[in-house]
Amino acid sequence: MQIKINDKSYDCNENDTVLAVCKKNGIQMPTLCAHPDLLPSEGVCRMCLVETNQAKGLVSSCTQKVSQGLEVFTETQNINKARKINLELLWADHAGKCAQCKKNGRCELQKLAEEYNVEGFKFVPRRKELKKENELDLVKDNWSHTVLDEKNPCLSRDSQYCIECRRCVKVCKEIQTVESYAVNNRSSRTNVGTPFNQPLDCIFCGQCALVCPTAAITEKDETDKFETAIVDPRKMVVVQFAPSVRFSFGEEFDQPPGTFWEGKLVASLKALGADKVFDTTLAADLTIMEEANELIERTKNKKNEPMFTSCCPSWVLFIEKYYPEFIPNLSTSKSPQQMLGALAKTYWAQKEKIHPENIFSVSVMPCTSKKYESQREEMRASGHRDVDLVITVRELARLLRKKKINPLYLEEEKFDPALGISTGAGILFGQSGGVMEAALRTAAEKISGKKLEKVEFEMIRGEAEYRCAEIEIGDLKLRIAVVHEIRNARKLLEDIKLGKAKFDFVEVMACPNGCIGGGGMPQPTNKFVRKARIEAVLARDKGMPLRKSHENPAVQKIYKEFLGEPGSEKAEELLHTKYKNRKNKKD
Amino acid sequence: MQILTRNWDKIDPLNIDSYIRQRGYEALQKVIRNMDGAEVIVEIKSSGLRGRGGAGFSTGEKWETAAKTAADEKYFICNLDESEPGTYKDRTIAEKNPHQILEGILIGAYAIGAKKAYVYINGNYKKQAEILRIAIDQAREKELVGRGILGSAIDVEIEVFEGAGAYICGEETALLNSIEGKRGEPRLKPPFPPVSGLFGKPTIVNNAETVANIPYIIRQGAKKYSQIGSAVSPGTKLFVLSGAVKNKGIVEAPLGITAQELIYNSLYGGGLEMGKEFWFAQIGGASGRLVPAGKLDQPLTYGNCEYPLGSGSILVVDKNANIKDLLLSWAGFFHRESCGKCAPCREGTYRLWEIAKRLKSNDFREKDRENIEDILWTLSNTTFCPLGKFASVAWGDAVKMFWDEIFKA
Numbered sequence: 001m002q003i004k005i006n007d008k009s010y011d012c013n014e015n016d017t018v019l020a021v022c023k024k025n026g027i028q029m030p031t032l033c034a035h036p037d038l039l040p041s042e043g044v045c046r047m048c049l050v051e052t053n054q055a056k057g058l059v060s061s062c063t064q065k066v067s068q069g070l071e072v073f074t075e076t077q078n079i080n081k082a083r084k085i086n087l088e089l090l091w092a093d094h095a096g097k098c099a100q101c102k103k104n105g106r107c108e109l110q111k112l113a114e115e116y117n118v119e120g121f122k123f124v125p126r127r128k129e130l131k132k133e134n135e136l137d138l139v140k141d142n143w144s145h146t147v148l149d150e151k152n153p154c155l156s157r158d159s160q161y162c163i164e165c166r167r168c169v170k171v172c173k174e175i176q177t178v179e180s181y182a183v184n185n186r187s188s189r190t191n192v193g194t195p196f197n198q199p200l201d202c203i204f205c206g207q208c209a210l211v212c213p214t215a216a217i218t219e220k221d222e223t224d225k226f227e228t229a230i231v232d233p234r235k236m237v238v239v240q241f242a243p244s245v246r247f248s249f250g251e252e253f254d255q256p257p258g259t260f261w262e263g264k265l266v267a268s269l270k271a272l273g274a275d276k277v278f279d280t281t282l283a284a285d286l287t288i289m290e291e292a293n294e295l296i297e298r299t300k301n302k303k304n305e306p307m308f309t310s311c312c313p314s315w316v317l318f319i320e321k322y323y324p325e326f327i328p329n330l331s332t333s334k335s336p337q338q339m340l341g342a343l344a345k346t347y348w349a350q351k352e353k354i355h356p357e358n359i360f361s362v363s364v365m366p367c368t369s370k371k372y373e374s375q376r377e378e379m380r381a382s383g384h385r386d387v388d389l390v391i392t393v394r395e396l397a398r399l400l401r402k403k404k405i406n407p408l409y410l411e412e413e414k415f416d417p418a419l420g421i422s423t424g425a426g427i428l429f430g431q432s433g434g435v436m437e438a439a440l441r442t443a444a445e446k447i448s449g450k451k452l453e454k455v456e457f458e459m460i461r462g463e464a465e466y467r468c469a470e471i472e473i474g475d476l477k478l479r480i481a482v483v484h485e486i487r488n489a490r491k492l493l494e495d496i497k498l499g500k501a502k503f504d505f506v507e508v509m510a511c512p513n514g515c516i517g518g519g520g521m522p523q524p525t526n527k528f529v530r531k532a533r534i535e536a537v538l539a540r541d542k543g544m545p546l547r548k549s550h551e552n553p554a555v556q557k558i559y560k561e562f563l564g565e566p567g568s569e570k571a572e573e574l575l576h577t578k579y580k581n582r583k584n585k586k587d
Numbered sequence: 588m589q590i591l592t593r594n595w596d597k598i599d600p601l602n603i604d605s606y607i608r609q610r611g612y613e614a615l616q617k618v619i620r621n622m623d624g625a626e627v628i629v630e631i632k633s634s635g636l637r638g639r640g641g642a643g644f645s646t647g648e649k650w651e652t653a654a655k656t657a658a659d660e661k662y663f664i665c666n667l668d669e670s671e672p673g674t675y676k677d678r679t680i681a682e683k684n685p686h687q688i689l690e691g692i693l694i695g696a697y698a699i700g701a702k703k704a705y706v707y708i709n710g711n712y713k714k715q716a717e718i719l720r721i722a723i724d725q726a727r728e729k730e731l732v733g734r735g736i737l738g739s740a741i742d743v744e745i746e747v748f749e750g751a752g753a754y755i756c757g758e759e760t761a762l763l764n765s766i767e768g769k770r771g772e773p774r775l776k777p778p779f780p781p782v783s784g785l786f787g788k789p790t791i792v793n794n795a796e797t798v799a800n801i802p803y804i805i806r807q808g809a810k811k812y813s814q815i816g817s818a819v820s821p822g823t824k825l826f827v828l829s830g831a832v833k834n835k836g837i838v839e840a841p842l843g844i845t846a847q848e849l850i851y852n853s854l855y856g857g858g859l860e861m862g863k864e865f866w867f868a869q870i871g872g873a874s875g876r877l878v879p880a881g882k883l884d885q886p887l888t889y890g891n892c893e894y895p896l897g898s899g900s901i902l903v904v905d906k907n908a909n910i911k912d913l914l915l916s917w918a919g920f921f922h923r924e925s926c927g928k929c930a931p932c933r934e935g936t937y938r939l940w941e942i943a944k945r946l947k948s949n950d951f952r953e954k955d956r957e958n959i960e961d962i963l964w965t966l967s968n969t970t971f972c973p974l975g976k977f978a979s980v981a982w983g984d985a986v987k988m989f990w991d992e993i994f995k996a
Contacts, residue, residue, distance in 0.1 A: 032930075042775065042928075043775060043971055044928055044929055044930065044971070045929075045930050046930050046931050046969045046970070046971070047930075049969055057968055058968055058969055060971075063775050078968070081964070082965060082968060082969045085931070085961045085964065085965040085969075086930050086931050086965055086969060088961075089930060089931060089934035089935060089938065089962075089965070090930050090934065092934070092938075093934050122954065122958065123934075123938050123941075123958065124941075163930070164927065164930070164933065183770060183927065185927070186753070186924075186925065186926055186927045187922055187923055187924065187925045187926075187927055187933065187936065187937065188922065188925070188927070188933060188934065188936070188937035189927075190926075190927025190933055
């Protein structure tokens with residue numbers, strides 16, 4: 001089918017919305033409630049209005065389906081008038097404290113306000129916290145319903161900035177099926193928050209913060225702790241960053257999605273004042289060694305099958321809170337972040353003769369939930385908090401901007417070698433399916449004793465939500481599944497419960513496409529951006545000399561010098577963890 | 588001409604026998620014994636009955652769509668949410684003659700093939716909900732509701748569902764959300780409820796007054812009904828007169844009557860209260876237009892009218908009234924009742940209310956003049972559902988007619 005937009009013809013499919021056709025063809029359309037991952041939109045913000053030859057008035061392009069003979073106009077006087085008035089109304093509903101806002105310069109509302117020339121306040125801002133009665137004209141009528149929620153370790157909510165676009169409600173309900181957000185009250189008191197305005201208590205995946213157009217939901221900013229540690233002369237600041245971070249960090253500094261900025265990241269952290277920079281990817285290889293060992297044990301003994309990966313803290317929390325009966329199925333191996341944290345304060349500290357108390361361990365993650373993970377009481381294998389601080393990619397970028405450091409102008413640097421050698425297998429952890437593929441590379445060689453001819457396991461790659469395969473290694477048959485997004489994980493758990501699905505090993509990542517779609521990633525993150533990041537991850541793996549975890553010389557050295565072998569007593573103590581039933585008794 | 592009010596105060600609403608003695612449930616018997624669903628729909632279609640909720644869509648056509656949509660389950664819903672300020676006709680029908688509504692529901696459900704029907708009633712109408720429940724129980728005892736109606740193989744269950752008193756839940760898709768246990772917010776249309784409604788099944792939502800006309804049409808025949816009132820919209824209509832008019836309350840009159848007659852004829856309003864001088868009338872509730880004296884002589888129908896009759900309430904405003912009070916009342920109502928879904932309605936109705944309060948206290952700013960025009964424009968052109976447009980109607984007229992008075996200190 002073809003439709004006309006602004007007098008030019010475009011091809012489209014029968015069920016497309018006008019908005020989809022516009023986006024596909026690069027026709028500018030302001031949207032505050034529609035998000036590429038959350039379609040169809042519900043037509044809440046009334047920004048994407050268009051005129052057509054088939055309706056009398058304005059229609060929202062996000063809800064308007066294409067039809068034969070449709071002619072659309074996207075920039076008429078009426079459309080611009082409507083957008084401007086509606087923006088002015090939203091702008092006044094918003095806190096408007098741009099200069100001090102975390103999202104300054106990265107806010108979708110701010111960008112539109114600039115584009116449509118919304119200057120100052122035509123209406124009186126009502127979300128502003130007003131100190132004095134007559135601070136502003138017409139203050140009397142201000143009606144502020146502000147909810148501040150800082151009661152969890154990962155996410156901040158501040159409804160002063162909320163424009164009720166409902167993306168968070170949608171992502172939490174439709175993608176994650178956790179339903180932590182709801183719309184409370186009505187009329188101008190309408191407030192997007194949690195049911196009954198309880199403090200947020202969820203799996204902290206941060207997808208809400210990732211889709212939020214303003215600063216209403218953001219990662220909890222802890223950059224100040226980083227700054228304090230850097231200037232503290234007693235502290236040795238060691239920083240690690242996750243595999244996926246190096247493929248997205250550049251976006252914060254106007255690089256295209258998927259730009260590989262590993263060396264720039266190391267250099268940036270050093271420029272900030274980090275003493276050592278380690279690679280979480282090395283710990284990913286360690287995770288594989290432990291997890292592969294665990295998998296072989298479990299399949300041998302037919303115990304607690306299927307085994308679930310446990311690298312994703314939101315997934316772990318989801319099991320603990322909603323499906324505690326599956327706790328024994330979780331691999332006891334810690335996530336790479338926590339393994340590296342534990343090793344830095346034990347193995348490395350001993351080697352360098354530093355008291356672990358003086359080490360301040362920071363990790364840069366694509367994830368908001370990692371903040372929570374680092375604070376779990378079990379994560380003190382070294383006798384101290386193994387990871388003292390977790391910051392997201394967005395926070396790191398914010399800190400760099402504050403310190404006027406632009407990575408673009410820094411010379412690339414290398415990781416510190418003690419904990420800084422990585423393999424392609426570890427790099428794969430950055431995307432959904434990566435843990436599985438890395439584990440298979442190692443398990444296959446360990447079980448068969450032969451070298452793999454082809455290291456890629458393409459049957460589990462791709463973007464499908466629920467990928468399963470049967471793999472033969474020697475005489476062992478492994479039924480495996482790779483799942484991302486909690487909605488699919490929930491489906492898998494239900495299928496297992498009903499006996500509809502049987503697996504030996506399952507990888508689950510809570511965020512769309514795994515960590516490269518994580519809640520702490522740069523904005524915008526959407527299906528197109530994620531695709532570019534995945535391609536970069538796979539290309540990097542392909543180009544690396546070492547592509548199997550057990551071939552990592554640093555890992556081999558750590559086992560030789562310190563841990564013994566996978567599953568040893570020392571490894572158990574430092575690299576494995578326990579889980580707890582956290583199901584709400586009232587549910 | 589009395590169709591709807593004929594038995595008011597003649598029958599005991601708590602006693603089904605008194606309704607049956609007035610030829611009650613005769614139409615239901617006729618339908619069940621002698622007609623199939625399609626015949627009922629033809630009858631209703633040719634009667635020309637149009638929905639009394641305000642939009643005036645042909646009832647028969649609506650039914651036809653639902654009947655033709657294949658589904659394992661269908662629903663019939665009687666909309667008794669009635670929350671328009673100054674409108675209380677539906678609840679009065681329920682109070683004075685509940686069985687008239689029930690009989691209409693049963694016929695409608697039978698016609699479209701629904702086994703389950705709801706009366707969606709405004710949560711503030713406690714008394715009327717109770718009366719309806721008693722009526723349903725009594726009808727069930729007489730095998731008029733429930734399984735095997737009148738010994739046939741037809742099952743229709745009726746449930747009274749109490750909403751929480753939100754104006755927006757009178758909008759049919761918001762009403763459906765409310766019954767489903769969701770937030771009372773309008774849905775995107777299409778699909779329209781007769782195709783995909785309650786729980787995704789074909790559903791008819793008819794205003795209570797519309798439903799109350801059904802037994803008469805079946806009993807007397809479509810032809811007789813179509814000769815009452817005006818050709819474009821036959822039948823009678825309940826009008827609620829309020830304000831400065833002498834006889835306040837509900838009157839029944841044939842459609843096509845003029846507001847002039849309703850206000851001044853001694854059969855209806857009987858003119859203005861002693862010593863009061865007519866200023867303008869508002870036809871159709873808070874969302875209705877303002878009609879000056881010279882325009883009262885237009886026939887009120889569900890055709891293409893300059894002044895749509897909406898829910899049928901007529902507020903007569905005399906010259907002692909202060910336009911600023913009215914503006915505040917309208918703005919306050921729509922602000923309170925906005926569901927909060929779309930930006931222009933949520934924010935626009937709030938800003939309008941804010942400005943109305945300032946006008947009232949003579950505290951307005953120069954920029955308010957421009958803001959009023961902008962808000963009214965965006966309300967009438969960009970909102971998700973018609974509530975936003977409704978909110979701008981009376982204000983729009985007031986601004987056109989009384990601009991200087993509004994800004995007079």
